[in-house]
Each structure stands twice: as C-alpha cells, then as structure tokens.
Amino acid sequence: MQWAVAKVRDILRVENISKRFGGVVALDNVTLSIREGSVTGLIGPNGSGKTTLFNVVSGFYPPDSGEVYFMGNRITGLNPNEIYNLGLVRTFQNPRLFPKLTVLENLLVAAESKGENMTRSIIKRNWVSNEIELIKKAQEITKSIGLEEVKRSIASDVSGAHMKLIETARSLMNNPKLLLVDEPAAGISYSAAKSLFNYLLELKNRYGLTLFIIEHRIDILMNYVDYIYVLHLGKLLSEGTPEEVLNDKKVIEAYIGD
Amino acid sequence: MDVVGFLVSWITLFSIYSILSISLNLEAGYTGISNFGKAAFYGIGAFFAAVISLSAFLMLNGLSYPLYSLETIISMGTLSKQNPILSILIFLFTVVLAFFVSGIAGYMVSYPTLRVGPAFLGITVLSFGELLRIFLRNFQPTGGTYGLAGIPHPFAFIQDPAVKDFMFMLVTLVILAIMYIFSEKFVNSPYGRIMKSIREDEIASLCLGKDVPKIKAQVLFIGSGMAGVAGALLAYYMGSINPDIFVPSLTFEVWAMVILGGLANNKGALLGAGIITFLNRASVILNFTFQNLPIDVNYIRWMIVGLLIVASLLFKPEGLIPEDPKSSFIWNFVEEKEPISLKKRMEETSKKVKFYIKKVFDWFAMGGG
Numbered sequence: 081m082q083w084a085v086a087k088v089r090d091i092l093r094v095e096n097i098s099k100r101f102g103g104v105v106a107l108d109n110v111t112l113s114i115r116e117g118s119v120t121g122l123i124g125p126n127g128s129g130k131t132t133l134f135n136v137v138s139g140f141y142p143p144d145s146g147e148v149y150f151m152g153n154r155i156t157g158l159n160p161n162e163i164y165n166l167g168l169v170r171t172f173q174n175p176r177l178f179p180k181l182t183v184l185e186n187l188l189v190a191a192e193s194k195g196e197n198m199t200r201s202i203i204k205r206n207w208v209s210n211e212i213e214l215i216k217k218a219q220e221i222t223k224s225i226g227l228e229e230v231k232r233s234i235a236s237d238v239s240g241a242h243m244k245l246i247e248t249a250r251s252l253m254n255n256p257k258l259l260l261v262d263e264p265a266a267g268i269s270y271s272a273a274k275s276l277f278n279y280l281l282e283l284k285n286r287y288g289l290t291l292f293i294i295e296h297r298i299d300i301l302m303n304y305v306d307y308i309y310v311l312h313l314g315k316l317l318s319e320g321t322p323e324e325v326l327n328d329k330k331v332i333e334a335y336i337g338d
Numbered sequence: 339m340d341v342v343g344f345l346v347s348w349i350t351l352f353s354i355y356s357i358l359s360i361s362l363n364l365e366a367g368y369t370g371i372s373n374f375g376k377a378a379f380y381g382i383g384a385f386f387a388a389v390i391s392l393s394a395f396l397m398l399n400g401l402s403y404p405l406y407s408l409e410t411i412i413s414m415g416t417l418s419k420q421n422p423i424l425s426i427l428i429f430l431f432t433v434v435l436a437f438f439v440s441g442i443a444g445y446m447v448s449y450p451t452l453r454v455g456p457a458f459l460g461i462t463v464l465s466f467g468e469l470l471r472i473f474l475r476n477f478q479p480t481g482g483t484y485g486l487a488g489i490p491h492p493f494a495f496i497q498d499p500a501v502k503d504f505m506f507m508l509v510t511l512v513i514l515a516i517m518y519i520f521s522e523k524f525v526n527s528p529y530g531r532i533m534k535s536i537r538e539d540e541i542a543s544l545c546l547g548k549d550v551p552k553i554k555a556q557v558l559f560i561g562s563g564m565a566g567v568a569g570a571l572l573a574y575y576m577g578s579i580n581p582d583i584f585v586p587s588l589t590f591e592v593w594a595m596v597i598l599g600g601l602a603n604n605k606g607a608l609l610g611a612g613i614i615t616f617l618n619r620a621s622v623i624l625n626f627t628f629q630n631l632p633i634d635v636n637y638i639r640w641m642i643v644g645l646l647i648v649a650s651l652l653f654k655p656e657g658l659i660p661e662d663p664k665s666s667f668i669w670n671f672v673e674e675k676e677p678i679s680l681k682k683r684m685e686e687t688s689k690k691v692k693f694y695i696k697k698v699f700d701w702f703a704m705g706g707g
Contacts, residue, residue, distance in 0.1 A: 138545065164547035172545075178538035181531070182663050184672065188528070189535045190546045195528035198556045202523045204667075211528060215668055232672075234663055254547060 090149075091116040091258050091290050092137070092168070097146035099129075099136055106132040107143070108314040114258070119284065119291045121301045121322075124311035125334060130294045131173065133311070134260050138170040139163040151257070165192060167257035173266065175247040179236035183227060186235050186246055187218040190253035218253065224286075225249045225279075241268070248280075252287060261293045265300055273297065277304045302326070310334070346503050348619040350575055353510035354568050355615050357517050359595040359607040361564035364521055366593070367601035367661075368530060369557045370537030372456045375447070375463030376592050378470050379562040381584030382443050383436040383569025385474065388486040388579055390432045395490055398424070406481030411488035418490030429492035433513070433570045440566020441559040448558045452551040464586060474581035485580025489573050510571050517564055521604055524560075526666045533557060534602070594643055598650050600657025609658055617642055 090113040099107040106129045114120045124130050135141045137148055139160040147156045150168050178186050191214045194200065195207030222231045225245055230238045235246065244264070251259060264280065265273035281304060284291050295301040301308075302322040310318040310325060312334040318325055325331055358376060365371040392405050395417050403409040418425055447466050451459040475483050492509070496502040524530050535543045536550055544550045573579050591614060599610025621639040628635070650657065 140545070159549075160544045161547045161549050164545060170545060172542070176539050176542035176545075178535045178542065180538055180661070180663060181534055184668070185531055185534075185663075185666075188668070189531055189543070189548075192547060193528035196532060196548075198524075198529055198553075198560075201527035201529035202520065204523075204527070207528060208667075211668065212671060215671060219672070232664075250546070 089115055091151055092292070093149040094133070094137065095147045095149070097133070097136055097143045097148065099132055099141060099143050105314050107136065109146070110311070110314070110316050112309050112316065112319070114290060114292055115307075116290055117288070118306045119281070119293065119304055121305040121308040122292065122294045122311065123296070123298055123301065123308060123325075124317070127313075128311040129314040130311055131262060132314075134170055134262055134294065138168065138260060164254070167255065168260070169251045169254065169256040169258070170260040171247050171251050171262055171264075173262040175243040177235040177243055177246055177250075179234070181235055182231070183233060183235055183238065183242075183246055184215070184218055184222065184231045187221065187250050187253050188214055190250040191217070192254055214253075221249050221252055241272070244268075244276075248283075252283065256287075256289060258290045258292065261291060263294050263296060265295060265297055270300070273300050277301075280304075298326075343500065343503075344619065344623060346500070346507050348616060350503070350507045350510050351619060352612055352615045353507070353514040354571050354575065355592070355595065356514050356608050356611040357564055357568040357571070358592045359599070359611040360517055360521050360604055361561040361568075362592050362596050363601065363604060363607040364524065364533075364564075365557055365561040367596060367603070367607070368525055368537060369533040369554060370456065370540075371448075371554055371557060371561075372460040373463055373558070373561065374460040374586070374589055374593075375467040376565055376589040377584040377586060378447075378463065378467030379440040379444050379565040380569040380572070380588070381467070381470065381474075381581070383440045383566030384573040384579045384584070385480060385486070385569075386436050386439045386566070387432040387570035387573045388489045389480065390435070391428050391490055391574075392486060392488070394428050405479060406484060406486055414488035414490050418494035420495075422493075422495040425490055425492050425494060428490070429574060433567055436566040436570035437563040438566075440569065441563030444562020444565075445555055445559045449555065452554050464589070467584070467586065467589070471581045471584055481580070483580060483582070485578060485583075486573075487578035489577050489579070491577060492574060506575060510575075513567065513571065517567070518604060518608070521560075521564075525602075525604070529553075531666065537602075591643070594647050597657060598646055600659040600661065602661040603657065603659050606657050606659035613646070614643060 092114040094110060094112050097107050097110045098105070110129075110133060122130050122133070132141070136143045139155070139158050139162070142157055147154055149155065150163070150166060153166070155163055155166065155168070178189065181189070193207060193214060194210040200206045219231070222228055225248065227242065227245055227249060230242055235243070238246070248261075248264075261280065264276055268276070277300060280291060280293075283289060293301065293305065305322060308320065308322055308325045309316060310328075310331050312330075317334055318328045318331050320328070358380060362373060362376055365373045389405060392410060392414070395414060396403060396405075396410065399413070399417055401410075401413060403413070447463055448459055451462050474480060474485075480486055491502065491506070493502045493505045496505065525533065532543065532548050532553060535546075535548065536553060540550050572583075595610030595614050596607055597610070598606075598613060599608065600606025617639050621635045624635045654660075
C-alpha cells in the first residue's frame with residue numbers, strides 16, 4: 081500500500097543506483113525521489129556524480145545496479161529515445177543544437193511528428209495537418225520564450241544566449257512532464273541567471289512541469305527550489321529544504337573541505 | 339561524329355550514375371552515413387539481375403547450360419528476341435527485386451556498426467565490398483574473373499540498335515525520375531528533418547526521442563536498394579558484367595559527384611553525376627577519334643575529376659548547388675507565401691532562357707569580344 085501512495089506523489093524514483101567507470105565509483109547506492117510539480121535541486125562539488133545521475137536517469141548509461149521509476153513505471157535499461165517519448169526530457173550543459181538546421185526546425189525535430197515513419201513520410205497528406213499543428217506550437221513557444229526574431233536563422237548563426245534558450249524551447253516541444261535541467265546558469269551573469277530561473281518557474285507553472293535542476297551556484301538556486309539533494313563522491317550526503325541543507329555540517333565540510 | 343548516339347549513351351550513363359549519386363546523397367549528404375561501399379551494393383544489384391535473367395531464360399527454354407558458357411551467350415542472342423513481353427517482364431521483375439536484395443544486403447552489412455561511430459561503418463562496408471569482389475572473382479558459377487555475358491537486353495526484339503538504346507535510355511530516365519521524386523519526398527518530410535538532425539548530432543537526436551539506429555538502418559536499406567537498381571540497369575545496358583567493374587574507385591567516383599554537385603541537395607547530385615559522366619563519355623569518344631595520341635585520354639579524365647574535386651573543395655566546399663536550409667514546405671507556411679504555380683515557374687524559366695540566348699547572340703554580334 082505504501083507503494084501505491086508513493087506512485088501518486090512521486091514522478092521519479094531512483095532506487096539504489098550504482099554506476100562505476102572502471103575503478104571510479106561515480107554513483108554509490110543513490111536513492112532519491114521527486115514529487116510531482118516540485119522544483120528539486122541537485123548540488124554537489126565537481127565530480128560528485130550529478131551529471132552521471134542525469135545520464136543514468138535519462139537512459140544514456142545503464143546503471144550497474146538499482147532501478148529507476150518514472151510515474152510508477154520501471155524505466156531502467158530503456159533507450160534514451162524511449163524515455164524521452166515517455167515525457168522525461170533532459171537538457172545538456174552545453175547546448176547541443178543541430179547547427180545547419182534553422183531554429184524553427186531545431187524545435188520541430190524535438191516533437192513527435194506523424195511523418196517520422198519512413199513509409200508514411202512519402203505521402204504528404206499523412207502528416208501535413210499534424211505538421212502545421214506542430215509549427216503553430218513551435219511558433220507559440222518561440223514567441224513566449226523570446227526567440228521570435230531568430231526563428232528563421234540557421235542555428236549556428238545565433239548567439240550563445242539564444243542557443244541556451246533554443247535548448248530549453250526544444251525540450252518543451254513534446255509535452256514533457258519532468259525536465260532534467262543541467263546547469264542552466266553556468267557561465268551567465270547573476271541577473272541573467274535570475275531571470276532565467278524566473279523564466280523556468282513560469283514555464284513550470286504554464287506547462288505543469290516538474291523540474292529537477294543541477295546547479296553549481298547555490299546562492300541563486302536556494303531561492304527557487306522546494307527540496308535539495310546533495311551528492312558527494314557519488315553518495316547522497318544530505319537532503320532537505322534549502323535551509324536544512326545549508327545548515328548541515330556535512331554539506332559545509334564537503335564544499336569547503338576538511 | 340554521331341551526336342545522337344553520344345547523347346543517348348551519355349544520358350543512359352547519367353541516369354544510372356544519378357541513381358547512385360542520389361542514393362549516396364541520401365546516406366552521406368542527408369543522414370551523415372559515410373558509405374564507402376556503394377560499389378558493393380551496385381555490384382550485388384548487377385549480379386543479381388544478370389543471374390536471374392540468364393537463368394530465367396535458360397529455364398523457360400528447358401536449357402541446362404552453365405550460366406557462363408559460350409552456349410548460353412549464343413542462345414541468349416536468339417532467345418531474347420523471341421518474346422518481347424517476356425523480356426520486358428523479366429527486366430522489370432529483376433530491377434524491382436534488385437532493390438530489395440541490395441537493400442537487405444545493405445541493412446545486414448551495416449547492422450553491427452549502426453550503434454558505433456560513422457568511421458566503423460565506412461570501413462566495414464568498404465571491406466565488405468572488396469571481399470565480395472574477390473569472392474566473385476573466384477566463384478566459378480558466375481564466371482569468375484570473366485563475369486557474366488549475354489545478359490538479355492529488354493528491347494532485344496527491336497532491330498535498329500539506335501532505337502533499342504533510345505528505348506533503354508527512356509526506361510532509365512523514368513526510373514531515375516521515380517527515384518528522384520521519392521528521395522525528394524523523403525528529404526522534405528519530417529523524416530528528412532530527422533535524417534538531417536542525425537547528421538548534425540546523433541546523441542542529441544537520440545535524446546530527443548529519435549530511434550537513431552533504426553533510422554540509419556532504414557536509410558541504408560533505401561540507399562543500398564537504389565544502388566542495386568542502378569546495378570541492374572547497368573547489367574542490362576552493358577550486356578556483360580565482371581567483378582572488376584565494382585572496384586572501390588567507382589565508389590569514390592560517386593562520392594566525387596556528390597561532393598562536386600553539393601551535399602544534401604538532390605539537384606546537386608544530378609549535376610555532379612551529369613558533369614562526371616559527361617567527362618567519362620567524352621573521353622571515350624576522344625579516345626576513338628584521336629587514336630595516335632601519346633597518352634590515353636581516359637587518364638586525363640581522372641586528372642580532371644581530381645582537379646574538379648580539389649577546386650570545388652577549395653573554392654566552393656559546399657558544392658556547386660549548396661544545401662538549402664529552407665527547402666522544406668514549412669517555410670512557405672511560416673512566411674505565408676503563396677506556393678508558386680507551375681505555369682508561373684515555366685514563364686519565369688522561359689524568360690531567363692530567352693535572356694541568356696539574347697546574351698549569347700549579342701556576344702556573337704559584338705564579334706566575340
């Protein structure tokens with residue numbers, strides 16, 4: 081019965097995940113869960129396994145042991161594309177755009193189109209109405225995210241800040257439920273980072289998302305998250321509300337050193 | 339000089355090579371698969387068509403000669419003229435089946451390498467082609483190094499060889515048109531967009547819900563199948579084939595066409611095939627006309643091809659007709675443009691043609707200055 085309750089409240093459950101790369105233990109028995117509709121942060125010093133955790137959850141690496149549940153379904157061992165189509169979307173730390181495609185097409189690739197099937201794609205009638213819907217949706221997103229003036233340009237011609245926005249815009253195309261955001265504020269100014277976080281929260285409310293954010297800059301993150309997990313050397317060091325974590329002696333030690 | 343004969347042979351060769359270059363463009367230009375084994379699938383199609391048509395004619399007439407024997411070649415000369423409908427039916431049947439046979443071969447050869455980097459696939463397919471060629475050189479049932487001869491021409495019943503070649507040219511052009519239209523449909527659909535996204539970034543495509551290995555396998559199936567059709571056409575056109583036609587340098591000739599014409603643009607693939615097959619045909623004719631030159635003109639052709647590749651990579655690396663990122667129909671929709679009607683387009687083209695003709699006349703009127 082306990083599980084049934086958890087199924088309703090937790091969108092993602094990671095149970096006893098371990099991952100080794102040769103002799104390096106990147107993740108050691110990590111267990112965590114994320115509530116639906118929450119904003120959860122994941123912090124930790126460099127090399128603590130944050131991005132590895134994202135890679136395991138999004139299906140990029142298979143875990144050595146442990147299970148991942150998304151909306152009550154086991155997703156361990158599925159391919160990244162299958163996990164994406166379930167509604168679990170990750171973004172990359174450095175935007176990975178398709179440089180020779182236009183910005184609008186970069187968004188359209190992310191959607192699941194009816195013309196994706198090889199045999200269906202030959203006959204335009206099969207997919208054209210679906211395609212027009214997707215274009216409208218992409219245009220809506222570009223308008224709301226502030227990419228209106230660059231949507232016609234080739235993705236390699238836009239500025240770095242726009243690239244980050246395109247990466248976020250793209251992740252909204254397929255009605256995601258959970259967004260794994262990898263260091264959204266890395267390399268941008270304090271005020272820009274703040275407006276980006278405000279924007280992420282706005283998106284969360286508008287599209288009913290759950291956010292799971294890796295961020296190095298704890299000072300910014302603290303104002304936006306409901307719950308924080310701290311990783312250190314592959315182990316879960318601490319968890320709790322921002323105040324609890326900030327006052328945890330173990331966390332301070334891990335960051336400042338012995 | 340026989341201009342019509344030259345044009346007919348050039349256009350036939352152009353169609354066959356265009357099918358190859360379009361198929362390579364689908365793989366390399368749009369999907370980013372470096373297929374260095376085009377010749378292998380071209381050869382599979384050619385040998386398949388030859389074996390099936392020869393054995394079909396022998397079987398239907400109750401003969402049991404080996405496929406490569408003088409008796410077969412001699413009997414084919416008379417048998418292929420007897421029943422026009424049968425010849426054409428066998429021709430169409432083998433061409434269609436060559437698509438599937440080569441396609442499945444392409445799928446199976448590339449299957450183990452789809453999940454690793456592009457270089458692995460290129461090398462695997464290249465070495466597969468060489469292995470297959472060496473195997474066929476030593477495989478007696480298909481004639482070993484001599485290959486197969488006497489492949490029954492589908493229009494053998496036509497007496498006049500010029501008309502026969504002309505008919506065959508029309509058939510290859512029709513098949514080329516079908517291939518061109520199909521590949522244009524693919525690349526301008528959402529499927530084509532995913533092909534391009536795989537070319538740009540495989541990992542990002544995978545993380546955006548695209549089944550990258552599956553799509554690469556499908557593209558290789560189509561591409562290899564098209565190469566197989568080209569091979570079948572070549573077999574019927576030449577009448578005889580041997581394993582040494584399908585050497586790796588043929589693959590790189592097709593690559594040269596695609597690079598010269600422009601990657602990720604089917605019109606460019608056609609243009610590249612046109613230029614290189616023109617050089618090919620022209621050098622053959624020059625060889626005939628000037629027989630006491632100190633060197634073989636065929637070698638000059640290779641020099642010219644090499645020069646063209648270097649020049650195009652230096653001055654126009656994207657090819658003569660570069661990729662158009664706004665070619666798909668979504669841009670007409672987004673910009674709310676009226677689609678240009680065929681009539682208007684024809685009017686514009688004729689205006690352009692008249693303009694250039696006038697320019698040429700003016701140039702002559704000025705005394706060539």
